[in-house]
Amino acid sequence: MAKAKIEVPFVDLKIQYRTLKKELDRKILKALGDCHFILGPGVSKFEKEFAQFCNARFAVSTSSGTSAIFLALKALGIGKGDEVLTQANTFIATVLAIYYTGAKPVLVDIERDSYNIDVKKLEAAITKKTKAIVPVHLYGQPGNLGDLLRCAKKHKLKVVEDACQAHGAEYKGKRVGTFGDAAAFSFYPGKNLGAFGDGGIIVTNNSRLKDMLLIYRDYGQKKKYQHLVKGYNARLDTLQAEILRVKLKHLVRWNELRRKHAQSYTKLFKKLNGALIVPQEMPWAKHVWHLYVIRTARRNALLQHLKDNRIFAGIHYPIPIHLQPAFFDLGYKRGSFPVTEKIAGEIVSLPMFPELSKKQIKYVVDKIKDFL
Numbered sequence: 001m002a003k004a005k006i007e008v009p010f011v012d013l014k015i016q017y018r019t020l021k022k023e024l025d026r027k028i029l030k031a032l033g034d035c036h037f038i039l040g041p042g043v044s045k046f047e048k049e050f051a052q053f054c055n056a057r058f059a060v061s062t063s064s065g066t067s068a069i070f071l072a073l074k075a076l077g078i079g080k081g082d083e084v085l086t087q088a089n090t091f092i093a094t095v096l097a098i099y100y101t102g103a104k105p106v107l108v109d110i111e112r113d114s115y116n117i118d119v120k121k122l123e124a125a126i127t128k129k130t131k132a133i134v135p136v137h138l139y140g141q142p143g144n145l146g147d148l149l150r151c152a153k154k155h156k157l158k159v160v161e162d163a164c165q166a167h168g169a170e171y172k173g174k175r176v177g178t179f180g181d182a183a184a185f186s187f188y189p190g191k192n193l194g195a196f197g198d199g200g201i202i203v204t205n206n207s208r209l210k211d212m213l214l215i216y217r218d219y220g221q222k223k224k225y226q227h228l229v230k231g232y233n234a235r236l237d238t239l240q241a242e243i244l245r246v247k248l249k250h251l252v253r254w255n256e257l258r259r260k261h262a263q264s265y266t267k268l269f270k271k272l273n274g275a276l277i278v279p280q281e282m283p284w285a286k287h288v289w290h291l292y293v294i295r296t297a298r299r300n301a302l303l304q305h306l307k308d309n310r311i312f313a314g315i316h317y318p319i320p321i322h323l324q325p326a327f328f329d330l331g332y333k334r335g336s337f338p339v340t341e342k343i344a345g346e347i348v349s350l351p352m353f354p355e356l357s358k359k360q361i362k363y364v365v366d367k368i369k370d371f372l
């Protein structure tokens with residue numbers, strides 16, 4: 001009989017469901033029976049548990065990571081006439097969330113090694129209108145937060161961490177979530193902690209901000225039918241909260257597995273003597289490897305080669321924000337952010353999920369060696 005051909009998906013959510021099926025099914029059926037679908041008791045329980053996970057005082061769950069960033073900025077008073085800084089290489093949702101507040105997103109190029117916002121270029125982007133910075137912990141690793149926070153303090157800017165890819169990541173031994181005024185996380189299914197649909201959460205130590213967020217996410221009401229502000233419908237479903245409560249208990253272990261896989265990739269790539277650029281864990285960071293991103297000048301050919309060998313890789317992100325038609329109105333052009341533009345043509349995200357096997361990692365690396 002022919003040997004079964006090995007295949008390496010980019011992520012595999014089914015394994016995770018199979019391992020936790022019994023407990024998840026029980027919780028889901030219980031939630032269905034309870035019929036307390038909106039803001040049921042599981043929602044506030046999950047918020048307490050997630051706040052604790054981040055060593056934060058409060059957490060307010062939301063309908064998505066995008067709405068978490070948006071509501072955090074909105075509740076901090078960001079709006080029309082303001083400017084908000086973020087990095088040029090990020091998922092479009094970071095910039096959309098800023099745009100929704102009415103503020104103008106202002107992009108800053110990234111560092112060559114951490115792929116996060118280049119703090120040395122921040123000062124030049126600050127104007128009288130600048131009110132906030134949204135640093136992204138891209139791929140699961142925080143950037144140079146120390147210098148960033150010093151800059152924010154000097155210019156009296158609010159800071160909202162976009163931690164949508166970085167649940168459990170650390171900067172100098174402390175988990176992300178409380179470095180700024182607030183932090184936003186996403187529970188999109190493929191994230192390090194994923195729901196069975198959309199979801200998000202805002203973490204903060206600021207009790208007034210927490211109160212505003214509770215109002216904003218629920219039609220602007222503090223009590224039923226008493227509307228203080230023009231709010232939104234942006235809540236997390238009880239069903240998703242129950243699912244996330246089960247999964248949160250495994251997050252530390254899953255992140256450790258991701259770290260182990262990243263180490264394996266990097267170790268195996270060492271023998272290639274620099275034929276491709278491997279990702280770095282910065283000295284201040286504990287990376288949680290939402291994505292393991294390598295770089296090569298022959299990116300498109302490598303992607304095809306991987307696909308031909310049933311290895312599914314991705315690009316995060318192929319077209320920088322400022323070159324997307326949706327944001328042409330920001331007035332940037334090709335050449336505005338050289339580092340972001342250069343890496344956009346070279347990056348490849350390799351398969352990465354906790355249940356990835358040693359054999360799969362070795363197969364991916366072997367196939368990349370063949371290509372090179």
Ligand SMILES: *Cc1c(COP(=O)(O)O)cnc(C)c1O
Nearest residue numbers: 064065066091093094164186188
């Ligand atoms: C996923 C993601 C978001 C948006 O989260 P959603 O839950 O999909 O709305 C925002 N920023 C970054 C960096 C992300 O990766």
